[in-house]
Each structure stands twice: as structure tokens, then as C-alpha cells.
Amino acid sequence: xxxxxxxxxxxxxxxxxxxxxxxxxxxxxxxxxxxxxxxxxxxxxxxxxxxxxxxxxxxxxxxxxxxxxxxxxxxxxxxxxxxxxxxxxxxxxxxxxxxxxxxxxxxxxxxxxxxxxxxxxxxxxxxxxxxxxxxxxxxxxxxxxxxxxxxxxxxxxxxxxxxxxxxxxxxxxxxxxxxxxxxxxxxxxxxxxxxxxxxxxxxx
Numbered sequence: 001x002x003x004x005x006x007x008x009x010x011x012x013x014x015x016x017x018x019x020x021x022x023x024x025x026x027x028x029x030x031x032x033x034x035x036x037x038x039x040x041x042x043x044x045x046x047x048x049x050x051x052x053x054x055x056x057x058x059x060x061x062x063x064x065x066x067x068x069x070x071x072x073x074x075x076x077x078x079x080x081x082x083x084x085x086x087x088x089x090x091x092x093x094x095x096x097x098x099x100x101x102x103x104x105x106x107x108x109x110x111x112x113x114x115x116x117x118x119x120x121x122x123x124x125x126x127x128x129x130x131x132x133x134x135x136x137x138x139x140x141x142x143x144x145x146x147x148x149x150x151x152x153x154x155x156x157x158x159x160x161x162x163x164x165x166x167x168x169x170x171x172x173x174x175x176x177x178x179x180x181x182x183x184x185x186x187x188x189x190x191x192x193x194x195x196x197x198x199x200x201x202x203x204x
Contacts, residue, residue, distance in 0.1 A: 019099030023057050026198040029092045029102045029121060030189070033114060033168060034131030035160050036146055037138035039177035040105035043131060046186050048103055056199055058101040061088060076157050082113055089117035096121060101198070109165040128171040129189065135160050137178045
């Protein structure tokens with residue numbers, strides 16, 4: 001018998017719907033996936049600011065930031081990458097229930113792991129956003145110098161070099177950061193959220 005046999009879910013009186021009504025917006029999870037250097041973090045920072053200015057409550061989960069705390073015991077093996085995304089999926093589910101729009105910026109290279117997070121949420125609340133940028137484009141940017149280290153053999157298992165990245169097959173949105181500016185990308189996402197009814201044009 002495992003410990004989970006003795007655990008019982010304790011419901012709250014305040015429900016997710018109460019929180020959504022109070023916030024006056026829905027709480028989808030916007031899952032930004034793409035190669036290192038594709039622009040995920042830059043986009044989510046700018047989008048978070050735009051949502052805040054509209055009075056929309058959101059929270060940003062960034063891959064590097066999470067590895068400073070919650071996931072600082074994980075490496076970059078396929079098994080650790082899987083556990084990294086599993087934990088983030090559970091955190092995103094809690095923030096979804098809290099009524100916040102969640103912005104996640106993780107390479108999340110494996111389709112199965114992204115699909116597992118989608119399955120945690122109800123309906124269409126998981127919005128996969130493929131931040132598209134070619135490997136050459138990401139290497140040319142290389143803001144953290146990681147590609148250079150990976151090419152030199154200093155980093156093993158680096159996505160796009162000696163570890164795979166499985167592109168989304170049918171993401172809800174594609175933001176091509178080699179073709180679109182940050183401002184254009186944010187505008188595209190905001191328009192999508194408005195069209196889907198997740199936020200209103202005058203959320204503030």
C-alpha cells in the first residue's frame with residue numbers, strides 16, 4: 001500500500017469559477033515551446049507586461065527560473081527533462097485553478113510531455129504556442145553562449161545539437177521570431193485570446 005492510499009482530496013468552498021468571475025477573465029495555460037534562443041522568454045516577459053496593463057492577472061513560469069528552485073535537483077537527461085515538464089504541468093494546473101493566465105517558457109522538446117500537460121487541463125485551456133526559429137537563427141543569437149559551448153562539447157545533451165526537439169504538429173499558434181517582432185508576436189497572441197473569449201478587449 002502506497003502513501004497515496006491514505007490521501008483524500010479536500011475541496012474548497014471558493015471555486016475556480018468564483019475566481020474567474022472575480023478576475024473577469026479565463027485562465028488558460030499558454031505553453032511556449034521552442035529551441036533555446038528562439039525567443040520564448042522575451043515573448044512571455046512582453047506578454048506578461050501587456051496583460052498586466054490590461055488588468056489581466058497572469059503569472060510567468062520560465063525554464064531557467066524554475067531550475068533555480070523547484071527543479072534545481074534535475075539535470076538534462078531525457079528522464080529529468082520529462083520530470084521537469086511533469087512538475088511544471090502540475091504547477092500550471094494549480095495556477096489555472098487559481099484563475100491566473102499562466103505563461104510557460106520551456107523548451108519542452110518532447111511531444112508526449114507537452115501532450116501530458118494538455119491532458120491535465122479541461123477543454124481547450126492548454127494553448128500550445130510554437131516559438132519558431134531555425135537552428136541557424138538560434139545559434140546566431142546564442143544569448144547565453146550555450147550553442148557555442150555545446151558545439152565545443154562542453155555541454156552534453158543540448159537540444160538541437162545532440163538531443164532532439166520534436167516540433168509541435170498542430171499548435172494553436174506559431175510565432176516565427178525570425179519574421180515577427182516581439183511587438184507583433186504579442187499582438188498576435190492578444191488577438192487570439194480575444195477571439196477565443198479568454199480575455200475581453202477591455203479587460204481593464
